[in-house]
Amino acid sequence: MRRGFKAEAERTSTEVRVRLGIGKAERLPLELLASSLGAELRSAGDLIDIARLEEIERIQPGAFSACTFEIGERHVVVWNPLSTPGRISSDIAHELSHLLLKHSVQQVETVGDLTFFGCDPDEEQEANWLAGCLLLPRALLVVELRKRATADSIADKYQVSTQMANHRLRASGAMRQVLGH
């Protein structure tokens, strides 16, 4: 990741919350962020048969998380309803991060009869990092840790995976700031 990106991502996350009128320790409504970026969120289950999605999942587990289509001026973020709620939040936040970072919509790759979106590895890392900052900004984690929250309680309250909560507690520096380790 390029120098300064992590601090920049934390700032972007703060700016987004201010712009949307969301408090620093509130759950970020992804629908609201999406519409502010001119994007629409759609479950893949609205677009294709759920049996087809289940088949894709069976053939290649985790192959489809979420993707973004560009339709004229609009973007449509399609997410996988078979994923856990925590994973869905991360996947949508990841897609919206690409839009916030003004990454170009990915080129299409075809594997068998399935279509995937190839991504630049640097842009992928940036989108992953920003997604974590959007869902669990450092300031939010500091507030939660001061209330003796755990990774599990944070995951539950903010609809993210425990893995994401653990990652952000360490990576954001919140744990070191509040607990000293």
Ligand SMILES: [Zn+2]
């Ligand atoms: Zn991506």
